[in-house]
Amino acid sequence: MTKISNYNFNGKKTIVRVDFNVPLNDKFEVTDNTRIIGAMPTIKKILADGGSAILMSHLGRPKDGPEEKFSLKHIMPELSKQLGFEAKFVDDCIGDKVMQAKADLKAGEVLVLENLRFYKAENKDKEAMPEFAKKLAAGTDVYVNDAFGTAHRAHASTAIIAEYVNVKMAGLLLEKEIKFLGDTVANPEKPFIAIVGGAKVSGKLEVLKSLLEKVDTILIGGGMAYTFYKAQGHAIGNSLVEEELVDTAKQILKDAEAKGVKFLLPIDNLAADKFDNDASIETVGVEIPEGRMALDIGPETTILYSTEIATAKTVIWNGPMGCFEMPNFSHGTFGICKAVAESDAISIIGGGDSVAAVNQSGLADKMSHISTGGGASLEFLEGKILPGIKAVTE
Numbered sequence: 001m002t003k004i005s006n007y008n009f010n011g012k013k014t015i016v017r018v019d020f021n022v023p024l025n026d027k028f029e030v031t032d033n034t035r036i037i038g039a040m041p042t043i044k045k046i047l048a049d050g051g052s053a054i055l056m057s058h059l060g061r062p063k064d065g066p067e068e069k070f071s072l073k074h075i076m077p078e079l080s081k082q083l084g085f086e087a088k089f090v091d092d093c094i095g096d097k098v099m100q101a102k103a104d105l106k107a108g109e110v111l112v113l114e115n116l117r118f119y120k121a122e123n124k125d126k127e128a129m130p131e132f133a134k135k136l137a138a139g140t141d142v143y144v145n146d147a148f149g150t151a152h153r154a155h156a157s158t159a160i161i162a163e164y165v166n167v168k169m170a171g172l173l174l175e176k177e178i179k180f181l182g183d184t185v186a187n188p189e190k191p192f193i194a195i196v197g198g199a200k201v202s203g204k205l206e207v208l209k210s211l212l213e214k215v216d217t218i219l220i221g222g223g224m225a226y227t228f229y230k231a232q233g234h235a236i237g238n239s240l241v242e243e244e245l246v247d248t249a250k251q252i253l254k255d256a257e258a259k260g261v262k263f264l265l266p267i268d269n270l271a272a273d274k275f276d277n278d279a280s281i282e283t284v285g286v287e288i289p290e291g292r293m294a295l296d297i298g299p300e301t302t303i304l305y306s307t308e309i310a311t312a313k314t315v316i317w318n319g320p321m322g323c324f325e326m327p328n329f330s331h332g333t334f335g336i337c338k339a340v341a342e343s344d345a346i347s348i349i350g351g352g353d354s355v356a357a358v359n360q361s362g363l364a365d366k367m368s369h370i371s372t373g374g375g376a377s378l379e380f381l382e383g384k385i386l387p388g389i390k391a392v393t394e
């Protein structure tokens with residue numbers, strides 16, 4: 001297995017799968033550059049050795065071919081800012097034009113290819129994947145996968161391409177993710193607390209089951225809490241619920257008890273009369289009044305959870321405690337951010353919305369590790385082997 005730190009990129013053209021799937025505003029400006037900054041160590045290592053880097057990524061979910069709003073050209077100003085010089089862009093990711101751009105690329109230069117998902121062969125059309133992957137690899141000497149966010153998908157650029165290159169390896173960001181998530185969860189310092197929130201139980205069922213085997217305490221928040229409330233026989237009003245998972249929720253509660261895992265649900269909630277920042281809000285206990293929906297954990301819960309977090313040596317957190325996008329329902333999530341930031345625990349924030357919340361709170365630098373992958377970090381924590389990691393480490 002080739003390790004990036006031991007490899008000399010001098011004179012090599014290296015194709016790097018990065019994760020530049022970043023949020024853009026309506027002027028197509030990058031609103032969160034975490035993922036671009038995350039890719040910098042690998043790019044800089046390649047350039048410092050005297051190599052050149054060809055960067056490929058997806059952006060958004062184009063339906064049927066190219067869509068202006070999903071063009072990777074939008075990220076170029078931010079990328080060039082981070083690099084300190086102007087990177088080049090080619091408006092395709094395979095074909096003659098791209099082959100020419102690859103051939104013209106000089107040592108020390110960076111070339112960005114257009115959105116991979118403008119082709120179905122990247123992620124949808126399995127049969128076309130090998131041919132597409134081969135074209136991506138053409139004209140390059142080395143393949144580096146540094147996109148943890150898509151490492152749980154066996155796509156052309158994340159896994160299949162590895163079969164068409166002589167030299168392949170994990171990038172520095174991918175290595176860091178594997179090290180932090182892998183080592184911490186394999187050998188956590190105890191007490192080990194998992195904070196799990198977000199919209200639905202269904203998206204986090206497997207990780208909840210797997211966490212029951214490892215952690216001392218699970219703190220539940222967000223929309224998923226109310227499926228558990230229903231399982232306990234509480235009134236939930238119009239709160240989010242997954243009826244078909246109420247029995248599963250009951251089983252999880254039983255399993256937690258049997259395994260001696262402390263499984264905490266909110267003890268109070270902010271109940272709104274509509275899904276709106278300006279809704280009328282009532283702070284209620286565990287019974288949500290008819291006609292109201294719980295959109296955030298309440299202040300007592302924030303205190304209770306913060307007290308638990310203060311005792312932890314290891315904390316992993318995935319999913320917000322409420323609808324934090326609306327300021328009036330962001331207090332629970334930001335309260336938990338503060339508690340995690342103030343604790344002495346090793347803290348891992350697992351992707352997606354929790355990362356956005358931590359960034360917004362201004363406390364990101366107080367966390368030990370902020371994962372760049374939402375789904376990928378969940379699957380990794382579930383103990384699954386991710387195809388994007390397997391492809392470059394075997």
Ligand code: AMP
Binds near residue numbers: 197198318323324
């Ligand atoms: P997930 O992608 O599963 O981590 O869910 C994140 C989303 O869950 C965020 O957009 C939140 O607004 C939403 N969310 C959190 N708490 C609630 C709640 N109590 N009711 C409805 N949606 C929620």
